[in-house]
Amino acid sequence: MELRVGQTADVPHALFQVRLDRFETEYYPQGGVKDWKSTVTVVENGAPVLTRVVEVNRPLTYKRFSFYQTSYGWDWENPKLEIVVKKPVDPSYSKTLSLKVGERLAVEDPDFTHLSVSRFVPDFVIGEGNEIQTRSIEPNNPAALVEVWKGEERVYSGWTFAKFPDFGEGHKVGQASLSFVLKNYEAPQYSVLEAAKDPGVTFIWLGCIFVTAGFFLAFYWPPREIRVVLEEVQGKTEAVLGGFASKSREAFQAEFDMLVESLRRTT
Amino acid sequence: MTEATLFTITFVLYILSAFVYLASLFAKKEKWAGSGLVLAAAGLVVHTAALILRTVVSHHAPFTNMYESLSFLAWASVLALIVLDRKFRIPRVAPYVMLIVVGLVALASSPLMPKEVTPLVPALQSYWLWLHVSVTLLGEAFFAVAFIASLLYLGADTEEKKQKMDAVSYRAVAVGFPLFTLGGLVFGMVWAYKAWGTYWSWDPKEVWSLITWFVFALYLHTRIVMGWKGKRSALIVIIGFLAALFTYFGVNYILSGLHSYA
DSSP, X not given: OEEETTOEEEOTTSSOEEEEXXXXXXEOTTSSEEEEEEEEEEEETTEEEEEEEEBTTBOEEETTEEEEEEEEEEOTTSOEEEEEEEETTEEEEEEEEEEEBTOEEEOOOSSOSEEEEEEEESBEEEXXXXXXXXXXXXXXXXXXXXXXXXXXEEEEEEEEESSOGGGGSSEEETTEEEEEEEEEEEOOEEEEEEEEOOTTHHHXXXXXXXXXXXXXXXXXXXXXXXXXXXXEETTEEEEEEEEEESSOHHHHHHHHHHHHHHHHHHO | OOHHHHHHHHHXXXXXXXXXXXXXXXXTOTTHHHHHHHHHHHHHHHHHHHHHHHHHHHSSOSOSSHHXXXXXXXXXXXXXXXXXXXXXXXXXXHHHHXXXXXXXXXXXXXXXXXXXXXXXXXXXXSTHHHHHHHHHHHHHHHHHHHHHHHHHHHHOOSHHHHHHHHHHHHHHHHHHHHHHIIIIIIIHHHHHHHHTSOSOOOOHHHHHHHHHHHHHHHHHHHHXXXXXXXXHHHHHHHHHHHHHHIIIIIHHHTOOSTTOOO
16 A cells, blocks of 8 residues: 555555554664654544554554555655756846746746746666666655746756756856756655455464474473383282383483383392 | 674684594594583683674674674574583584584675674564574574584494484484474564564575475474484485575575565
């Protein structure tokens, strides 16, 4: 189940829903993911019944359904972007434009009338055939394809990189020179939860317990049997000893022989 | 004292132990074997200190990469050796077990194994890491002793030596098999159910653990039910240990899957 923050989704085959209230990724100071935490609320008949944080290794169980944190991602199809436009000839000029991909934003400016971002990739890479692709879903090298319009005429089209602002500097747009900075990029994060129901799992655990207990009993405490028959033969007592072991018979044999030997010595 | 210093002292003690054990075996001085055992035990104590220190520094169980798990496997093997030697007296097997231990420690300290403490990925952050890995590796350490005894069985020249090796091999498997079942399979299943939502995913490591388990189960069945002994049993143990070895190394380096952490 892919859930965005605030989204409520039906659980397949269940009579309740789950809502993702919060999702955060914690990182180690050295980098690397420390934890994913999804705050999940179970909604039944329209009313919330239970809220808990789901982490890897800490699933939420409700009415025989278990929810596991399995993956996460960003919805890079709909990022909220911020592009800053500057003019090298006029250091005091700076315009911050908030827009979405595909949106044509009207700007009051002598040099151009509209600005748009026609594409955004979180991890820019040039693939085969010079095609622009994203290497991963991680925002390692976010890039936006900025287009500038004068009326219906497109006067500029070029990639701007958040981590390499130099590329956005001093582009010739019509008669003027403009710089573009990809200042901000935000995409809704989603959490991927796995919902599982396995009614037979109790039997699996029962089986496991029996198998393990059986092994430890059989091999750490093997059954051995020694029987002694005492008989009176002509006024004397005669002892007949017999032994049985299912495992490690040689060792038992040695032990048994020692027992018989020590009995002989004492009598 | 740093972990590296303790680890080096451990290494030296294990080498000395192996040396004394081998000298006792080849010079036929049976009393020296006792000193070999004492040196191994001293190494185990220092090794334990090194593992504890690493746990304190890293804040997690000391078996999360190849260096750590090799070191722990060596530790478990020494423990298995000491337990079996104290209980059943195995002066002929012990020297070779110590050689394997020295090999494991040498491999762990080789430059191929990165030694830095790395933070744990979310999937490994669980107390099941302790239970699952330690008990499994302890079981495999007993398999290693059984493997050596089986090799020695095949190489033995007298009937008395053969019988002794056969018995040692059986005892090591009898101790190791329940541990491997509990740690490798059962604890692994419980943890997988908690972390991934399914107790069995046919991941390469799971499959190979199961193969290992089947081979040793075959050993025990043929022995206890059908009365197999000697050469056939020794060969099954050797195959079983090779399967365990592949589960341990092969799956980490050749096949990738859910267990690819190292």
